[in-house]
Amino acid sequence: MLALLHTSQAHVLTFDRLRNEEAPTLTLYHIVAEHLLDEARRRGVLAVADQVAQQVGLAAEAGARAVLCTCSTIGALAEQAAARAGIPVLRVDRPMAAAAVAAGPRITVLAALATTLAPTTALIEEEAARAGRPVTVSAQMICGAWDRLEAGDLDGYLDRVAAALAGVTDADVVVLAQASMAPVTERGVTDIAVLASPRLGLRAAAAL
Structure with a gap:
């Protein structure tokens, strides 16, 4: 199972379609946390670091073998959370x-x-x-x-x-x-x- 961390609901359908084309046997677990981007824009990207790490950790607890962060703004924070979560994390870009x-x-x-x-x-x-x-x-x-x-x-x-x-x-x-x-x-x-x-x-x- 691959978890995807989104900050927009619109990405769910996009990545479901790409999964069907690229890796049809792969199970996707979508996490939509729109507030992360809103807060990053309002308070600065580093202000949401702990929340991003928490979302990555929840993905690992749910059984994900890896996480793909589809938001470019918080992608670096997601990658930094990989060590704590114990699973690979890749920023989409x-x-x-x-x-x-x-x-x-x-x-x-x-x-x-x-x-x-x-x-x-x-x-x-x-x-x-x-x-x-x-x-x-x-x-x-x-x-x-x-x-x-x-x-x-x-x-x-x-x-x-x-x-x-x-x-x-x-x-x-x-x-x-x-x-x-x-x-x-x-x-x-x-x-x-x-x-x-x-x-x-x-x-x-x-x-x-």
């Missing part, structure tokens, strides 16, 4: 970061949440150091996009992400910081390589 480093040295990160910019950039730089590859990471906030998502306007959210993606011209690869951005990869708005985290993250977590 780590495989994406490794793939971005392999794709080229000029990496652009598009994010809809300010709390994701620093963690995603740091993760890519960490994977670059691990691979021994020099990279230049530029990060861009998509203003107003998250407001559209919170209002229930998924199409409006994805339209803003697609517009920002179309405006990137000087990168070897574009990283979409939020898992919820993944549908934009199917729109074909750019010739630049575009990476989203859900499929890569689930595939890697299933391998654990």
Whole structure:
């Protein structure tokens, strides 16, 4: 059984569909804790460290063999909780970061949440150091996009992400910081390589 720690209910259906395509025999145990992202945005990411560790521990107690954290904002906290929980924990964007480093040295990160910019950039730089590859990471906030998502306007959210993606011209690869951005990869708005985290993250977590 693989536990998934979400901060949005919307991810449940997304990862169920990917499980059916990538690892149909895998049992998923979904934990939805939307308050973690709300508090991280309001009080700072470190303020929810204990709560994230508690959720990872509960997953282990429920019988999970590994945990996949699908929220980029709290992903590092989830990974840090692995030792205490006694099971592997993977942040969903780590495989994406490794793939971005392999794709080229000029990496652009598009994010809809300010709390994701620093963690995603740091993760890519960490994977670059691990691979021994020099990279230049530029990060861009998509203003107003998250407001559209919170209002229930998924199409409006994805339209803003697609517009920002179309405006990137000087990168070897574009990283979409939020898992919820993944549908934009199917729109074909750019010739630049575009990476989203859900499929890569689930595939890697299933391998654990």
